[in-house]
Amino acid sequence: MGEFIMEKDLYILGIESSCDETAASIVKNGTEIISNVVASQIESHKRFGGVVPEIASRHHVENVTIVLEEALKQANMEPKDLDAVCITEGPGLVGALLIGINAAKAFAFAHNLPIVGTHHIAGHIYANNLMQPMEFPLLALVVSGGHTELVLMKEHGSFEVIGETRDDAAGEAYDKVARVLDIPYPGGPRIDQMAHESDEAIEFPRVWLEPNSYDFSFSGLKSAVINYQHNAKQRGGDINPYHIAKGFQDSVVEVLSTKTLRAAREFNVKQVIAAGGVSANKGLRTELEKIFNEEGIPFFVPPLKLCTDNAAMIAAAGTEMFKAGKRSGWDLNGRPGMELRSWND
Amino acid sequence: MIWLGIDTANTPLAVALVKDGQVLANEVTNIKLNHSGGAMLAIERLLTRVKLTAQDIDAVAVSEGPGSYTGIRIGVTIAKTLAWTLNKPLVGVSSLKMLAANAAMYNGIVCTLIDARRQNVYAGAFDAANGFENVVEDHHYSIADLIEKLDSLNAPVLFVGHDVDTFWDVIVETLGERAVRAPYTIDLPDAAQLIYLAEKMPQLTGDAVHNFVPQYRRLAEAEANWIKEQKNK
Ligand SMILES: [Zn+2]
Numbered sequence: 417m418g419e420f421i422m423e424k425d426l427y428i429l430g431i432e433s434s435c436d437e438t439a440a441s442i443v444k445n446g447t448e449i450i451s452n453v454v455a456s457q458i459e460s461h462k463r464f465g466g467v468v469p470e471i472a473s474r475h476h477v478e479n480v481t482i483v484l485e486e487a488l489k490q491a492n493m494e495p496k497d498l499d500a501v502c503i504t505e506g507p508g509l510v511g512a513l514l515i516g517i518n519a520a521k522a523f524a525f526a527h528n529l530p531i532v533g534t535h536h537i538a539g540h541i542y543a544n545n546l547m548q549p550m551e552f553p554l555l556a557l558v559v560s561g562g563h564t565e566l567v568l569m570k571e572h573g574s575f576e577v578i579g580e581t582r583d584d585a586a587g588e589a590y591d592k593v594a595r596v597l598d599i600p601y602p603g604g605p606r607i608d609q610m611a612h613e614s615d616e617a618i619e620f621p622r623v624w625l626e627p628n629s630y631d632f633s634f635s636g637l638k639s640a641v642i643n644y645q646h647n648a649k650q651r652g653g654d655i656n657p658y659h660i661a662k663g664f665q666d667s668v669v670e671v672l673s674t675k676t677l678r679a680a681r682e683f684n685v686k687q688v689i690a691a692g693g694v695s696a697n698k699g700l701r702t703e704l705e706k707i708f709n710e711e712g713i714p715f716f717v718p719p720l721k722l723c724t725d726n727a728a729m730i731a732a733a734g735t736e737m738f739k740a741g742k743r744s745g746w747d748l749n750g751r752p753g754m755e756l757r758s759w760n761d
Numbered sequence: 762m763i764w765l766g767i768d769t770a771n772t773p774l775a776v777a778l779v780k781d782g783q784v785l786a787n788e789v790t791n792i793k794l795n796h797s798g799g800a801m802l803a804i805e806r807l808l809t810r811v812k813l814t815a816q817d818i819d820a821v822a823v824s825e826g827p828g829s830y831t832g833i834r835i836g837v838t839i840a841k842t843l844a845w846t847l848n849k850p851l852v853g854v855s856s857l858k859m860l861a862a863n864a865a866m867y868n869g870i871v872c873t874l875i876d877a878r879r880q881n882v883y884a885g886a887f888d889a890a891n892g893f894e895n896v897v898e899d900h901h902y903s904i905a906d907l908i909e910k911l912d913s914l915n916a917p918v919l920f921v922g923h924d925v926d927t928f929w930d931v932i933v934e935t936l937g938e939r940a941v942r943a944p945y946t947i948d949l950p951d952a953a954q955l956i957y958l959a960e961k962m963p964q965l966t967g968d969a970v971h972n973f974v975p976q977y978r979r980l981a982e983a984e985a986n987w988i989k990e991q992k993n994k
Contacts, residue, residue: 426955431950464983466828467986468981468983470830470981470982470983471981471983473830473831473834473964473983474834474975474981475972475975477834477837477838477841478974480838480842481841481845481846481970481971482840482971484842484845484846485845485971495846511830511831511834513836514797514831514835514838515843516773516837517797518797518801518838518839518842519838519839521801521839521844522838522839522840522842523842523846525801525804525805525815525843526815526816526842526843526846527846528813528814528815528846554818567936592776621993634976656897678963715857716959746801746805747798747799747801747802748798749795749797749798
C-alpha cells in the first residue's frame with residue numbers, strides 16, 4: 417500500500433474593503449464558510465446618491481477591527497488557528513482598498529501569518545466554489561457596478577478575459593437609468609423589481625458589436641433610454657417607468673445571455689457561472705437558468721449574500737492562490753486598476 | 762515596557778521603538794513615500810533591527826492627525842489593528858502636538874503647521890512651558906486666519922515643521938520679530954516624541970480601540986456640501 421498522506425485543513429481569513437463594504441470571513445479549505453461578516457455602508461452613501469470614496473474610506477477605518485473580531489468570534493477561532501490572510505489587492509477605490517490591506521498586514525504581522533493579495537473579480541468568480549466544486553473549462557459571466565466580463569477558466573488560477581465592456585459596466589448602466597427614472601440609489605435592484613412587475617416593455621436597441629465579438633457596450637442603450645424619456649416628455653405624453661425599466665432590462669439580459677451562451681458553446685465548457693453584484697438580478701438569473709437548462713450545461717449563481725461584495729469569496733480565491741504558493745510581502749499596496757491575470761503561469 | 766510609535770500623517774514616515782524610557786530605534790524619512798506600501802515594512806525593519814517581534818510590543822502610539830486623509834488612515838489602521846489583535850493599549854496623539862514636542866527645551870509658544878494647499882494649513886499652537894497645552898486649537902485654517910490668531914497672542918512664536926518655509930514670508934510680514942524659526946533639525950516628526958507624549962496620556966483599551974478614528978479636523982467635501990444643501994432647503 418502506498419503512503420497515506422493526511423492533508424491538513426486550511427483555515428484562511430479573507431478581508432475585503434474595495435468599495436463600500438467592510439468584510440471579513442474565515443473559510444475552510446477554500447470551500448466551506450466558517451464565518452462571514454459584512455458591514456455595509458449603504459445607508460451612509462444613500463444621501464449622496466452613490467458611493468463617495470472619501471466617506472467610504474472613513475467608514476472602513478471605523479469598521480475594520482470590529483468586523484475582524486466578529487469574524488473570529490463567529491468562527492470561535494483564534495488567530496493561531498489560521499493558516500494565512502487573504503486580502504483584496506485590487507481593483508477598487510484606492511483609499512478604500514488600503515484600509516483592508518493595512519489592517520490585513522498588521523494582523524498577519526502580529527501573528528506571523530503569510531499574506532496573499534487577491535484579485536476582487538477572481539473573488540467574485542470563486543464565490544461559486546463555496547457552493548459547488550468548480551469544473552473546468554468554466555465560463556464566468558462577471559457583472560457588477562464596475563465590471564462586465566466573460567472569463568474563461570481552463571483550470572484553477574487560469575483566467576482568460578474573452579469579452580468585456582467597451583464603455584459602461586452593466587451595473588453602471590442600471591445606476592444611470594435609475595437616476596433618469598428618479599429612483600434613489602442604489603437603483604439596480606428596484607429596476608429589476610419594476611421590470612418584473614411590468615407586462616409591457618418599450619423596445620430598446622440591442623448592441624451586438626462585431627459578429628464574433630464577446631465584448632459588450634451599454635452606453636448606447638443608456639442614451640436610448642434617456643432620449644426616449646426626453647422625447648416622451650416633450651410630446652407631453654405619459655411615461656410609464658415600469659415599461660421603460662422592463663424594456664431596458666430586456667435588452668441588457670438578452671445581450672448578456674446570448675453572448676454567454678455562444679461562448680459556452682464555442683469553448684465547450686463544463687460549467688457556466690454568474691458572479692458579481694448584478695448576478696443577483698432576478699431577470700438575468702432566470703433567463704440564464706432557462707437557456708442553460710435547455711442547453712444542458714450546468715449553470716450556477718451564488719446566493720445573494722455571496723453575489724455582492726464579501727470576504728468569503730476573497731478567502732475562497734485566496735486559498736487556491738495560497739495552495740499554488742503565492743505570497744505577498746509587507747510592501748503589499750492597493751492596486752485600483754489591477755488586471756485579472758492567471759496566477760498559475 | 763516596549764512602545765511602538767507610528768506617524769504617517771504627512772509626507773514623512775516616522776517609526777520608533779522605546780523600551781522603559783530609552784529609545785531602542787528611531788527612523789524618519791522625508792521624501793515622497795507611499796505609506797501604504799512602506800509603513801508596515803518600516804515597522805518590521807525596526808523590530809528586526811532590535812531583535813524583537815510584534816508579540817513583544819506592549820503599547821502602540823500613533824499620530825492621529827490632522828494631515829493627509831489617506832496618510833493618517835494608514836497609520837491609524839495599522840496601529841489600531843495591532844493594538845486590538847495583540848490586546849495592547851493604544852494612544853493617539855495630535856500630529857501637530859507631536860511636532861511641537863520637538864521644541865521641548867523651548868520656553869514659550871510653539872506653532873506647528875502642515876501645508877493643506879491653496880493657502881490653507883492644518884495648524885495648532887502650544888505652550889511649551891505648560892505641558893504643550895493648546896493655545897490655538899488644532900484645526901484647518903487659512904494661513905491668514907492662523908496668523909491673525911497668533912498675532913493676537915502678543916508673544917514670540919517658534920515655528921516648527923518642514924512646511925513652515927512655504928509660508929515664512931507672509932508670517933514675518935505680520936509677526937515681524939515675534940516670529941522665530943526653529944532649526945531644520947527639529948522640523949520633522951519624531952516617533953520617539955510621539956511615544957514620550959503618549960506615555961503621559963490615557964490609554965485606550967477594548968471597545969475604545971475599535972472606535973478609535975483619525976482626527977481629520979475637517980469634513981469630507983461631499984459631507985460639507987451635503988450639509989450646505991440641507992441648510993439651503
Ligand atoms: Zn465586487
